[in-house]
Amino acid sequence: MTAAEMTGIGVSPGVASAPAARLAPPPALPADTGPEADTGAALASATAALAAVAADLEARAERADGPAAEVLYAQAMIPEDPALADRIAQGLAEGRSAPHALAGAFDSFKASLEAAGGYLAERAADLDDLRDRAVAALLGLPMPGLPDPGHPYVLVARDLAPADTAALDPSTVVAVVTEQGGPTSHTAILAKSMGLPAVVACPDAAALADGVPVLVDGRTGLVAVDPGPERVRRALEGEARRTEALAGSRGPGRTADGHAVQLLVNLGSPADLDAAAAADSEGVGLFRTEFLFLDRETAPTVEEQTAAYAQVFAAFQGRKVVVRTLDAGADKPLAFADHGDEPNPALGVRGIRLARTAAGAALLDDQLAAIGAAATAGDADVWVMAPMVATQAEARAFAARCRDHGLDTAGTMIEVPAAALRAARILDDCDFASLGTNDLGQYALAADRMNGALADLLDPWQPALLDLVSLAAEAGRESGKPVGVCGEAASDPLLACVLVGLGVTSLSMAPSAIPAVRAELASRTLDECAVLAAEALHADDAAEARRRAAC
Incomplete structure (x- = not known):
């Protein structure tokens, strides 16, 4: 790390410091093995994976509060869209393996929504996470989730899907930094509702490695790398005085x-x-x-x-x-x-x-x-x-x-x-x-x-x-x-x-x-x-x- 400070857009006020922990990467898509021997069974497995993702999101929504619950309920409707199953069936008919037909259906959906523009880009951005979760369910792998380093941490990610943001535990995740996102993204809105300091649109955060100490100011958008105990003490004391006032x-x-x-x-x-x-x-x-x-x-x-x-x-x-x-x-x-x-x-x-x-x-x-x-x-x-x-x-x-x-x-x-x-x-x-x-x-x-x-x-x-x-x-x-x-x-x-x-x-x-x-x-x-x-x-x-x- 060469830069001692990074800047993004502060979207949820507050100051916090802890080691960085990056969101785990999604499961890798295996090589396409070609046509399935039984396309009917393959389609049934893929639709079962979609149902599992929808059920998981609905269960998260029931445990969540406020805006997080609303977002998750809306997300849970997407895997249940019959058009998605139709596109999987089309991919299987074209000779793709089940994982690739499933991923291809989501990618096709995403391309259509991006082409529509406007509000639908919000749904398009979330389809990557839904695709990864569905592929994981189909392959019998754990669904993508938050890191668990065993201590409080600053969550660092390229961007956060609603399911990840809604699952944040403020007693463990002390702040959020994302490379992408904007002032009205799901990350911004949900972090603010939870009272978590958050900085988005911070592209330099791509260089942050797990375990590197960071200080996050969600008011100014500043992310200090390896700030040292004295700077952290001053920042936290200043925030405490501000909170008391x-x-x-x-x-x-x-x-x-x-x-x-x-x-x-x-x-x-x-x-x-x-x-x-x-x-x-x-x-x-x-x-x-x-x-x-x-x-x-x-x-x-x-x-x-x-x-x-x-x-x-x-x-x-x-x-x-x-x-x-x-x-x-x-x-x-x-x-x-x-x-x-x-x-x-x-x-x-x-x-x-x-x-x-x-x-x-x-x-x-x-x-x-x-x-x-x-x-x-x-x-x-x-x-x-x-x-x-x-x-x-x-x-x-x-x-x-x-x-x-x-x-x-x-x-x-x-x-x-x-x-x-x-x-x-x-x-x-x-x-x-x-x-x-x-x-x-x-x-x-x-x-x-x-x-x-x-x-x-x-x-x-x-x-x-x-x-x-x-x-x-x-x-x-x-x-x-x-x-x-x-x-x-x-x-x-x-x-x-x-x-x-x-x-x-x-x-x-x-x-x-x-x-x-x-x-x-x-x-x-x-x-x-x-x-x-x-x-x-x-x-x-x-x-x-x-x-x-x-x-």
Whole structure:
């Protein structure tokens, strides 16, 4: 190792130090032995391997919490796709051995999804791990997994599949460093939800060998190699002081001069509920409802949904809960909905667009009926918003539909650039808007969220993204209606101040991020936040925007 320090993108704050341990390589694919003597038996063995992988992922999902469980349930659906078995059968018919037919089917799937672009690249990136697990199951080998050196370690990998990230034990894995990935990758989101320091997009990490001591700063993106005990001591003591200071940060969000900024939590499923409700927040800024829909063959009933929503509303009595209606399609297809044959599903029928069909409209009406019933039975302040709204007509129709179901506070997600550009018109028909900066940035800069090579374009400090936020926030100011941020950008303390300076009225994030954001806001006046925002907007790129705001 020649360099004493490496840099990547810090995606989950915190400081930790331990020896590095690399993710074990996947099992090697044996030489292709040619046609199978019994292709029927070979196909049965391959499909049994797929079933074993799906069952393993479902079992992991049942043991996991929050976003990890959601991701794993979605992953478990992929090996069960009948089209995958069809491609294996085709490979066997062409004379390949079972392991090669199985691997080839996944590779073919991956190529198709990569060609589709957009959100499907997220699924494509995960197919390598699913392929390796299926091949291991077919060959009777242990499935790829995390290292077990017998002591706490910093996990180093080219990238992490959702199954690996969800299985992390924070008592053993003290931090994560990956060569690839981006700010909104599964690794980033799940590490943050677990409170693990994490650095992604650190290509130099490829040179890290097992056992080399490293110091990881998930706030700055710095990875120090063989840092020495004194440097580690100073870094850990500094982090301890920072943690202690943040622990004393309580109450509603305020700037130094008393300007109110609601600090809210993101909620992915009832599994997150206890931690989210215990957080010192003013409510939920994003309640994702997909967990009720994605891992099943039939749509949930109104009664099932009502019970699930009522549980959340009861936990947040007297506080705001912003429910996002079903955001399915693209990388989150529904087994019971016909998504059609879309050449580019990321730009197709997803989110509110499902309601364009009779079946999708019925799904939406059932969901709104359930939310309305649960809201009536509880004491939470329930707001409802639709994902993927692009036009004023869509916003108007959704708001009317909400009110038909007794839901008086109806809003829209702004994650399509068209919605940001026309935010003033959209807010004419809605009560509020919430900016999904992950998707808004992806669409604005034409950069897939999971493409680590484009991490600089996916950086939420991109001035073009901040321009769109500014447009939406200004529309909110002029209409007197709240405009919040519920994307990952809200959890960056300094960027949170920039967003407030742009006019954002609320910030929603992982519960663990709230203390740092609250403390940072409390250290600056609203005018100072506006100055930071102006500096960031006048930068040429994300790196310069961050530097100018930090000065």
